[in-house]
Amino acid sequence: MKDIGKRWCERGEDGQFSIFFSSKPNKIMNHFYHDGLLQSITWPEFANLHPFAPRNQWEGYAEIFSQVEKWLCEITGYDKISLQPNSGASGEYTGLLAIRKYLQSIDQGQRDVCLIPISAHGTNPASANMANMRVVVVDADRHGNINYKDLSAKVEKYKNELAAIMITYPSTHGVFESSVVDVCAKIHENGGQVYLDGANLNAQGACRYPLQVKWAWARTEAGISLHGICVLKFVFSKMHLAPFLPGHSVVPVEERKSGAVSAAPYGSSSIIPITWAYIRMMAGVGLKEASQMAILNANYMAKRLEAAYRIVYKATTSSYFRFSFIRLLQDEQGLVAHEFIIDCKDFKKTAGVEVVDIAKRLMDYGFHAPTMSFPVHDCFMIEPTESEDKDEMDRLVDSLLAIREEIALIETGRMDRNVNPLKMAPHTLAVLTATKWDRPYSREVAGFPKPWCAHKVWPSVSRIDEQYGDRNLICSCPPTEAYAEQ
The missing domain is CATH 3.40.640.10 (Type I PLP-dependent aspartate aminotransferase-like (Major domain))
Structure with missing residues (x-):
């Protein structure tokens, strides 16, 4: 029974996307931290x-x-x-x-x-x-x-x-x-x-x-x-x-x-020792560098994407901001802060592609989508945080640039507006390995658009109708009466 339970847990873990597999640039909380910081929550002196x-x-x-x-x-x-x-x-x-x-x-x-x-x-x-x-x-x-x-x-x-x-x-x-x-x-x-x-x-x-x-x-x-x-x-x-x-x-x-x-x-007092350990490990120099890297990473990604996607907001002034012992860059001309917003609303007119289609297509590239349609409608808000390295940020940027090229193929008529890798995304292993393949693009384009996709976490389900679910808030569970003893 112990082995069965362990295997069940492992299967559940393997099928779930997490920041251990690739960047998830939609949450400020998605950072990597030293495992030692979490040790205290297992100690009975704190936990019990x-x-x-x-x-x-x-x-x-x-x-x-x-x-x-x-x-x-x-x-x-x-x-x-x-x-x-x-x-x-x-x-x-x-x-x-x-x-x-x-x-x-x-x-x-x-x-x-x-x-x-x-x-x-x-x-x-x-x-x-x-x-x-x-x-x-x-x-x-x-x-x-x-x-x-x-x-x-x-x-x-x-x-x-x-x-x-x-x-x-x-x-x-x-x-x-x-x-x-x-x-x-x-x-x-x-x-x-x-x-x-x-x-x-x-x-x-x-x-x-x-x-x-x-x-x-x-x-x-x-x-x-x-x-x-x-x-x-x-x-x-x-x-x-x-x-x-x-x-x-x-x-x-x-x-x-x-x-x-x-x-x-x-x-939630058991969290405070984690904070204590982090500040002790980072000290003033480390905390300053973390803030600097968060801003630098966001600006690096924005700069690489700005030719393909419009960056909605950028700074217009130059000054410095200081609090306590940390001095940070504030509002350098043309730069962003710790996150930035890319505009996707024009693609609906030019290619029939909505922001949700890009989000689903990112799953085929092995990424969880950034925050969608907040705080600006039909946009992505991207926050890489300070803990992502350049290679991972480049993979995400290259994926977004590749998706932009796919949108361009639709805009120029070389891909169908209704049946294309974005509208049909995400592509599961079941779909990709099915005997029948009737789509006007290859299986490779669908499931392996970039070399790193061979090691991605595969989506478990294909496209679902979110609008139907939002408009029909009906529980699919059996009614209580169904559990009554016969």
């Missing part, structure tokens, strides 16, 4: 402690919490941090709650408007609603930055009701907001607070800090993430949000009186 255990039973944990908080505050320039939220959305909610409670404490409880740029993370509006705020969307300019004119108009309209703005920095448009300092100043001048969603922090009021992104915990779709909520020291209002970070009714957390946002006082 109850969240409400007496303090004298988790002195080691307490020291790790303290050091991680100190390091993150040093890196970011912030004063206080809460490790309690269990997810990104929970972190957003916690930060907005702190802002609301602070405003109420100074008799400004009527302020309930949250400005959210169109380039912000998609969870921001939901979190604002959960915090009982009214969402007002701010447009972007043609370069992907916050439209400062539109922002100013909406700040003026809601100046007596303005509670906060949520900024993703760098934005999901793949640019550093060129006017971020002016945006923060405008909000502060009109009585609002600034919430930063992202990794690079400066002049902000409250932010969600994604530990699993920059500090070693790689979240899977079924996993748990940990986010820190940091509070920045302002010259004009020192640590004004710190008292409103979450406390806990069972285990005191720095004598904070605000209610908890997680069942455990320190959230």
